[in-house]
Structures are given as structure tokens and as C-alpha cells.
Amino acid sequence: MAVCAEFTIDGWLAALYFLHSFMALIWTVQLGQRSYPIRIGRGVLSDIGRKEDFRWEGSRALIVSDSNVAPLYAQTVQQTLDHCGCRTRTAILPAGETSKSAENLFGLYREALAAGLDRKGWVLALGGGVVGDLAGFLAGTWLRGVPFLQIPTSLLAMVDSSVGGKTGVNLPEGKNLVGVFNQPEGVFADLACLDTLPDRERRCGLAEIVKTAAIADESLFRMLETSVESLGNSRSGIWEDLVLRCCQIKAEVVAADERELDRRAILNFGHTLGHALEAVVGYGQLLHGEAISLGMVFAARLSQRILGFQKEEVDRLRDLLFRLGLPVQVPAVAWTTVQNAMRLDKKVESGSPRFVLLSRLGEAERGHLIPDAVLAEVWHACGK
């Protein structure tokens, strides 16, 4: 009887999985031997343990999460892995950018040891960009590399940081100064996680979506302009399309230039100033998406000066960010402080920061060196 009942439950589960596979979108990032699937949809968290995807049986996994996300979703992930014979341990970081520190990294190494993670053990990054970056670095460096999954729960992580294989750790002197390129075995973006995402975090994710549209897809930009209302509702049908489109664009750019030797740098639109502002104002005070919003307004004005990017398009970008509730006016910080922070950015070559500029909405150029006087002038214009 017991066997029969088990069979029935398994049968039902299989049928549910089968139905579910029609509801979730699957997209493959093409990177040769390191290609990996992205699953996007409501409820995909419960798909992680699907036996046909990965070899869980008899393995161990360290779930890395943070104090906001773990209480909401860690149990679901633990259960799906328990179900297929994988022993899990969960490490919980304090929420926020300040957690991306060397101290927390070494705490995670101790957790990996406590979890008994051997070379076939898994790291699962369940959370936003901070968790993904730190857990991805952990997976890339523990025993010289163990497999890992990105399970982004914030909008920003779904549309940007979980795809592309960048990982990083902050030093007191600057963001992401330490890191490796490390591709995950898969990405699971569960749109139901957006229901519990604070508004400010949602807006930060929207900043990266605007960035993606601005550098690569004008039709996506127009779609955002006409959908500002729907973007306030986490259950809107628009998210599946938005997340998929952003992942596709990022995957295309990354596939062409995985190690950011060339074209991939366009993904840094708004980031040269953005990273510096985060460092100067203080991680956590100004969130990443907010800093990028300011960086994009700055870079758009630079584009106007240097590349003849239209004034109307600068305004369209600024207006969209403003309507999405993102900051567009730079804070009252001394320019020299910001400038010094920019010189520490890892994209700097031979002491001078470089900028991604727009030639028009949907088209970006990388690697622009800009005279200090122009930078200072545009900075002051952005404060008004």
C-alpha cells in the first residue's frame, strides 16, 4: 500500500512538473561547453530539484541567502533538494551591500567546510546581487571550483547580475576589486519572489532594465515608457517578457565577449559614475540601482556633449527614470571626491576612467576617455 501511495504521489508530481514546464520560460545562454539554462516563471523555485536537470542524489549543497530572503524562500529550496537526496545547509548573511566583504566570504568558506562540501558539492545563491556575487565567488574558489546555481530573488538580480558569470567581493577601497568569471550551471528566476520585493528594490531592478533598453533595444525602452503603471504590480504579465528580454540581451553580449575584453563593457553604461557614487555616499545609503540611475543621467549628458546624442533623448531617459521613482539629481558631494573614487574603479586603464556613451537610444559605444574639465562641468549640471 505504501509503495502504491508513493507511486501515486510521484505520478501526480510528475504530471504537475509536466504542466509546469509549459508555464515557465526556458532560455539557454550559449557559451559552448559552459552553456546553461535560465528558467523564468512563477513557482520555478520548486523545479530546482528536478532530477533530470542536475545530479543531486547523494550530494551536498550550501544554500547561501540573506536575512531578508531566507525566511521567505529557503525552506522551499531545502525541500525540493531534500526530496531528491541532497543534504543541504543554509548560510544566512545580513541583507545589504556591506555583506559583500572579505569577512563574510571567509565565513562562507567555514560554512562550506561545515556543510561537508566536496568537489561535487553545490553552492546555491538564493537572493539578490550581493548573495549572487559572493556565493558565485565562493563556488569559483572553494576547492578550486564547485558547481553552483543562481536563484535570483530580486528584480535586479533576475535581469542583470545573475546572468553573465561575474562574481565579486568588495574591499574597503572599492567595489568588486576581487572576483572571478564563473558561469553557473543554471539560473532559476521565480517571478513570485517579486511579490515580496520592497518597492525601493523593485525600482533598483527597473534601473538596470532601463539601462539594458538604453544600450541595446529601443523598442524595449518604448515599452517601458508606456508601461510605467503596470510596473507597479508584481503580478502583471509584463514581468516574464521583461526578465526574458533582459536576460537574452545580456546573454548575447556575454556570449560575444565573456571576459569583458571588448563589447561586454557596454553593460557598464552608467556604472563608472554609479560605482564611485556608491563608494562615496556609502553602500546601503545609495542603492546600486539608484546610483546607476544617476550614472545614466550623467553618461547621457556626456553622450550629448561628446557623441551628439540628442537632447530630447537625454530628456526621455531622465523622464523615464524619474517616473519610475529613481533619483536623477546627483547628491551634494564634492566632485574631487567622486573623481578620486572613479580612478579606483577596476575598469580604469592607466589611471583614467572610461565611459560607455550612447549614440542614440538602443545603441552604445564603449571606452570613451573624457577630459576632466568636461566631466566636472557635466557633474555640476547634473546637480541642478
Add this chain to the structure above:
Amino acid sequence: MAVCAEFTIDGWLAALYFLHSFMALIWTVQLGQRSYPIRIGRGVLSDIGRKEDFRWEGSRALIVSDSNVAPLYAQTVQQTLDHCGCRTRTAILPAGETSKSAENLFGLYREALAAGLDRKGWVLALGGGVVGDLAGFLAGTWLRGVPFLQIPTSLLAMVDSSVGGKTGVNLPEGKNLVGVFNQPEGVFADLACLDTLPDRERRCGLAEIVKTAAIADESLFRMLETSVESLGNSRSGIWEDLVLRCCQIKAEVVAADERELDRRAILNFGHTLGHALEAVVGYGQLLHGEAISLGMVFAARLSQRILGFQKEEVDRLRDLLFRLGLPVQVPAVAWTTVQNAMRLDKKVESGSPRFVLLSRLGEAERGHLIPDAVLAEVWHACGK
């Protein structure tokens, strides 16, 4: 006149380089896009700045060395780079295995920052295995990866650790628990560095040469048996052949299996017990090569029990190590302590350490799981 004189000096230098290129051996490690040359010979340190090999002009380099090696050789390396327009900074670690720590790694990150190392900046590992492992990890993770050179000055580093791309950092809980696979752009093995190498260090290098012979090349093993006297003289002609042969064997094994999924594991002959002994007795008390010597005697006896490896060959291995001045009798440490340390080794899968065994001299098999009772029995036999 000045121009003419400069031309003449450059002309002489070019002629010297030309002659020199006949004196140094060059061997290429074949790893597709990541192939790199190894130069072996007396005086190759001064070749590093040869403009045709790498782009030094206008770049910056951080030379990582230790307190024994830097006073002897750092200036030569600095000068050859100065000569071709590369600005260098030298970071000096205390000599010894205890330097391979997280604290020193983060010290090196600060040095990289102080050196102004951007993405095109170089890391140069000038020293033994500890310097190579730590500097290689630094290069692999600074700004998500910058180019680096291995400049091994110890015999052990020349014949083993500088080739193959393994890097690592020790945690208090175990050796090399943190690391990345990171191939250098080139290896420069200057045999003149052997003149200043302490005897104990030379013997440690010989242990890895014996290992290489035992797992892959019986003729090399015989050559060692008949050359014990010459191996006491750093200026003997034998070193060029020995270093080249070891690099070739290692390069072949690594090319077949870069990430140690399979065959590469045979390079760990003697290392399962060896690493555990280092941890238990204390890094620095028992040097790596000494621990590997003990590990090889242990593994040879296991091979005799499990694979029918001949008793005479166990004796040949033990005798050679003994004649080379290496320890062959395990220290008075409780077996349970050693056993627990082995379980922490990163080669462990699902809680049980695996051993590389010999079927005969020159032929190894990886991945042997051995019953605890046999391990304990052989351990006690190795103490007599």
C-alpha cells in the same frame, strides 16, 4: 653620439639575447588558447623583459616574492622590466608555508592597489611554491583576472608547482581549500637560482622529481638512482634535463585533464597522506617535500597491499628517498589525528579520502578507496 652609443649597447644586448636563446631550453605547455612557454636555463631571469614576448611598455607589474628570495633576485627582475618601460612594485612575504594565508592574500590585494595594477597590469610570482600559489590566486582574482608569470626559484617550484595552473590559499582548517585554476602567460625557471637554494629545500624538490618518475617515467627513476652524487651539485648539467623532463610530464598530464576531473589526479601520488601530515605536524616543521616523501612510502606500501606492487619496488622507492636525504619513517603522531586531517583534504569525495597507487614504477592509478583497517595497519608499519 648618445644615440649612436645607445644603438651600440642595444645591438650588443640583441646579440647576447640571440646567443642566449641557444642556451635556454624552451618548451610550450599545450592548452589551446591558454598555451604558454616555459624557459629553462641559467640566467633566464634577465630574459623576462624581452619585448617580443610580452607587452610591457607602459604597463605596471607587482612582483610578489618572499624574504629569502627578494634580496637575491628581485633587483634583476625589476631591472629587466624597468628597461622596457614597465613600472614595478615589489611585495615581500615572510618566507614559509604559513605565509599562504588569507591575511597575506588581502595584504597583496592592497599592494596591487598601491601598484596601480589595472586589468592589463601584471603579477610576477618570484619565489617558491608558496609565492607561486598565492600570487597566482591574486592574479586570478584581482579585477577578475590579470596576466601573470611564474618565476620559480626553488627546485620544487620549477619541477612541479609552477606548471599546471593550480593556485591556492590555506585556511586554518586545511591546505589549498581556497583556490582557482589559473594558467600563467609564461614560466621562467632560472637554474642559477639553485646555487643559493638551501640543501633542505633542494631535497624537497627532489621528492617531487621522484614522485614524477614514480608515476610516469621509470627511466627517469633509474637516472635518479644512478645520479645521487650529481644531485648534490647545483651546477651539474643534470638539472636542465631533470627540470625539462618533469615539466614535460606535468604539462602532458595537465593538458589531458586541466581541471583534475580524471588523470591529473595521479600527480597527487603521496599527497593524500602528505597534506594531512603537513597540517598535523605543522606547516614549516615538516616541509612539503618531506611530507610527500613520507606520503609516497605510505602509498607504495598501500600499492603493495592493494595492487600487487612489488616489494622490491617499494624498497627501491624507499631507498632512493633515503639516499636523497628525505624522511621515510612517519613521525610519532596518533593515527586518528592523521585520519581526521585526511578527511578535510579537498580531494575527499563523500567523506572518504582516495589514494593514488602504483601498479609498477612509472605507472599510477588514481581514485583508490581503501578500508580504514588497511590504512591504519600500513601507517603503523611505516613508523618502523
